[in-house]
Amino acid sequence: MDNNKERSLSGRRKTGDRVTYVVLTLISILWLAPFVCLILQSFRSYTEGGGGMVEYLLPKKFSLDSYTDLLRPGNQFIRWYLNTLIIAFFVSLFETVIVLCVSYALSRMRFKGRELLMRFWLILGMFPGFLTMICLYFLLKNFGLTQEGAIPGLILISAASSGMKYYICKGFFDTIPKSLDEAARLDGASRARIFVTMLLPMAKPTIIYTALVAFMAPWCDYVFASYVAFGYSDSYNVAVAMQRWIWTNDYQGYFTRFCAGGVLIAVPVTILFMCLQKYYVEGVTGGAVKG
Amino acid sequence: MAKDDNFKTKDASPSFMNTLTTDLKEIGRTFKEGDWKTKLSFVVFGFGSIMRKQFLHGFALLLAQIAALYYVFGFGWQYFSKLNTLGSSKQGYNPDGTISKGDNSFLILLYGILTVIIIILFIVLWRLNVREQYKEECLLKQGKELPTNKKTFLSLFDSNFDKTLLALPVAGIFLFTLLPIIFMICVAFTNYDYNHQAPAKLFTWVGFENFKNLFSFNSSTGFGFTFMTVLGWTLVWAFFATFLNYFLGMAVAMLINRKGIKFKPMWRTILVVTIAVPQFVSLLYMYKLFASDGLINTYLIKWGLISQYIPFWEDPGLARLMIIIINLWIGIPYMMLISTGLLMNIPEDLYESAKIDGANAFQCFWSITLPYMLFVTGPYLLTSYIGNLNNFNVIFLLNKGKPQSMELAGKAGYTDLLVTWLYKMTVDDTNYKMAAVIGIMVFVVTAVISLVVYGILPSVKDEEGFQ
Numbered sequence: 001m002d003n004n005k006e007r008s009l010s011g012r013r014k015t016g017d018r019v020t021y022v023v024l025t026l027i028s029i030l031w032l033a034p035f036v037c038l039i040l041q042s043f044r045s046y047t048e049g050g051g052g053m054v055e056y057l058l059p060k061k062f063s064l065d066s067y068t069d070l071l072r073p074g075n076q077f078i079r080w081y082l083n084t085l086i087i088a089f090f091v092s093l094f095e096t097v098i099v100l101c102v103s104y105a106l107s108r109m110r111f112k113g114r115e116l117l118m119r120f121w122l123i124l125g126m127f128p129g130f131l132t133m134i135c136l137y138f139l140l141k142n143f144g145l146t147q148e149g150a151i152p153g154l155i156l157i158s159a160a161s162s163g164m165k166y167y168i169c170k171g172f173f174d175t176i177p178k179s180l181d182e183a184a185r186l187d188g189a190s191r192a193r194i195f196v197t198m199l200l201p202m203a204k205p206t207i208i209y210t211a212l213v214a215f216m217a218p219w220c221d222y223v224f225a226s227y228v229a230f231g232y233s234d235s236y237n238v239a240v241a242m243q244r245w246i247w248t249n250d251y252q253g254y255f256t257r258f259c260a261g262g263v264l265i266a267v268p269v270t271i272l273f274m275c276l277q278k279y280y281v282e283g284v285t286g287g288a289v290k291g
Numbered sequence: 292m293a294k295d296d297n298f299k300t301k302d303a304s305p306s307f308m309n310t311l312t313t314d315l316k317e318i319g320r321t322f323k324e325g326d327w328k329t330k331l332s333f334v335v336f337g338f339g340s341i342m343r344k345q346f347l348h349g350f351a352l353l354l355a356q357i358a359a360l361y362y363v364f365g366f367g368w369q370y371f372s373k374l375n376t377l378g379s380s381k382q383g384y385n386p387d388g389t390i391s392k393g394d395n396s397f398l399i400l401l402y403g404i405l406t407v408i409i410i411i412l413f414i415v416l417w418r419l420n421v422r423e424q425y426k427e428e429c430l431l432k433q434g435k436e437l438p439t440n441k442k443t444f445l446s447l448f449d450s451n452f453d454k455t456l457l458a459l460p461v462a463g464i465f466l467f468t469l470l471p472i473i474f475m476i477c478v479a480f481t482n483y484d485y486n487h488q489a490p491a492k493l494f495t496w497v498g499f500e501n502f503k504n505l506f507s508f509n510s511s512t513g514f515g516f517t518f519m520t521v522l523g524w525t526l527v528w529a530f531f532a533t534f535l536n537y538f539l540g541m542a543v544a545m546l547i548n549r550k551g552i553k554f555k556p557m558w559r560t561i562l563v564v565t566i567a568v569p570q571f572v573s574l575l576y577m578y579k580l581f582a583s584d585g586l587i588n589t590y591l592i593k594w595g596l597i598s599q600y601i602p603f604w605e606d607p608g609l610a611r612l613m614i615i616i617i618n619l620w621i622g623i624p625y626m627m628l629i630s631t632g633l634l635m636n637i638p639e640d641l642y643e644s645a646k647i648d649g650a651n652a653f654q655c656f657w658s659i660t661l662p663y664m665l666f667v668t669g670p671y672l673l674t675s676y677i678g679n680l681n682n683f684n685v686i687f688l689l690n691k692g693k694p695q696s697m698e699l700a701g702k703a704g705y706t707d708l709l710v711t712w713l714y715k716m717t718v719d720d721t722n723y724k725m726a727a728v729i730g731i732m733v734f735v736v737t738a739v740i741s742l743v744v745y746g747i748l749p750s751v752k753d754e755e756g757f758q
Contacts, residue, residue: 163460
């Protein structure tokens with residue numbers, strides 16, 4: 001009797017496992033299918049459908065037409081790619097530095113107006129970002145940072161407002177015991193010294209998380225990038241440039257090029273992300289719990 | 292923090308008055324008891340400090356004063372004085388054919404606001420200046436030594452390190468976030484739109500006209516119907532986007548976490564690809580996949596399942612459904628990542644004792660997993676809901692808020708959120724005044740939801756416990 005029950009239990013467990021595997025496989029297919037389609041279509045030759053949309057998925061002939069076209073010297077795509085890479089790199093650098101500074105000050109120091117500042121920034125953050133677009137455009141234009149100068153302009157506005165993104169990093173600093181600081185201060189170390197030599201090395205996970213998130217964001221930045229570049233195509237980033245290939249009807253023949261460009265962008269970013277995935281998970285989990 | 296907030300707001304007004312009166316008393320005492328150096332410092336900032344060889348403080352105050360005065364009188368005043376009308380002389384043609392330069396309402400508003408802020412900062416600076424003089428005199432009277440300039444400088448890296456760290460971020464946020472927001476709030480009370488473009492035309496204050504327009508249901512000009520439609524969809528969208536992702540993401544995490552399932556990292560990695568690939572690639576591709584001539588439709592027709600293409604993006608209801616479904620594809624992996632770790636934190640013996648009591652899997656989930664997860668991720672649910680209210684990318688990259696309709700004003704479409712509508716008004720319509728009004732409404736919605744939910748959340752009350 002007992003034996004029977006155990007067998008039925010383990011039997012139920014096994015069917016449960018099987019169902020789980022089936023569901024997980026289905027989910028995996030659903031999640032990967034669009035990417036597989038994207039990659040397959042990027043290898044379609046121009047002789048089929050002239051690079052536009054066709055009615056079948058598998059290319060009849062695999063070719064690198066779209067890739068060679070995008071990467072041929074003098075193609076603006078290379079420029080757009082480099083633009084985005086430059087923006088992403090500098091935004092990531094400045095944002096990380098600024099977020100670390102703000103987080104240290106808010107987590108470790110107790111100064112007059114600290115609570116007020118935090119509450120004020122929280123309220124500012126509730127306004128939608130594009131509300132201020134026209135005003136920002138004017139300010140940047142004053143400094144000559146639109147159109148031809150759009151790249152530094154975009155870096156500037158991203159970096160300038162990054163102080164408000166301190167939540168996750170500050171949450172991390174809060175978990176490092178303050179007694180460590182106090183001990184170091186008793187030994188005569190200044191605040192700056194504690195920050196640089198003690199806290200920063202400890203904060204490696206959150207530094208990587210902040211830098212990674214800041215690096216990924218500009219690849220998707222469409223709104224500000226298109227507004228600040230304002231029709232000056234040399235200053236476009238990939239998102240601004242490539243969305244035209246999808247939305248504008250004159251660009252019918254650019255579909256495979258969009259797919260190829262998408263692959264060229266997604267592969268390095270995805271690899272970078274996968275390598276640093278551990279830190280990303282730590283960051284979002286910590287952030288979700290601390291809110 | 293919530294406790295703290297309540298405590299502070301309760302007696303905010305008396306404490307503010309108290310501070311003001313003690314401040315005024317202190318200023319008076321400083322002037323009465325101060326020596327001639329201090330007295331002169333009331334007009335020339337930092338004068339006393341310089342005389343007492345506190346050069347760093349003294350010159351910083353003096354330079355700030357000169358800069359502020361130079362800005363206000365040398366530059367800002369011409370704009371500030373016209374702030375009440377936003378300019379009266381229109382740009383026009385002189386009899387000889389040249390263009391006469393008129394007032395530029397945009398500049399008047401922007402620099403006028405900046406001048407107001409600088410005047411306020413000037414008053415704060417004056418107060419700091421008086422306090423510094425008071426402090427120095429008190430120290431000297433007590434026979435103590437003033438800190439050397441070197442020490443003052445080094446304190447910027449020690450006791451005053453916060454000022455060093457925050458100076459740049461605060462300045463950046465002031466110039467590129469706060470100032471533009473104040474400017475746009477003001478624009479909501481003007482008639483700045485395509486008919487009143489600076490510098491060729493002037494715009495001026497119109498009071499609450501635009502807000503009235505937003506809530507007016509007059510069919511030809513009012514925005515009321517459109518606003519209600521867009522707001523309704525925004526709230527519904529955010530609700531589904533948040534909670535469907537939340538529960539399904541948790542479910543997927545539980546499937547992967549199941550005991551005995553192999554290749555756990557592989558399943559996770561497969562899902563995480565959608566987070567890693569830039570959204571504009573994946574979303575634009577998804578848009579084309581479901582387009583009328585996209586792969587899904589052409590294959591369904593080829594297999595004879597349908598005879599006419601399905602209008603995934605052209606039918607309002609279907610487009611909304613598609614956006615929610617595709618957002619699952621984006622959002623589930625994210626929630627899966629968050630909940631995987633948290634689910635493992637739940638003590639195993641809770642489940643075991645529940646099983647001994649005869650609870651089935653669903654009961655375990657309902658009375659152990661869910662309460663725990665809701666408690667821990669409460670703040671995340673709130674931020675995620677707010678984030679979805681403003682989720683520009685998913686809507687705009689998928690469908691641009693289409694299908695558009697003649698029934699909706701301001702070029703809005705049926706899948707437009709308030710933010711994408713705001714974007715369209717700014718860029719396509721150059722209807723800045725209504726864009727500003729919509730922006731304020733987004734703020735109001737966000738603030739109200741945050742305040743209400745923040746009060747309910749159980750985990751917020753324990754927040755200090757984390758520290």
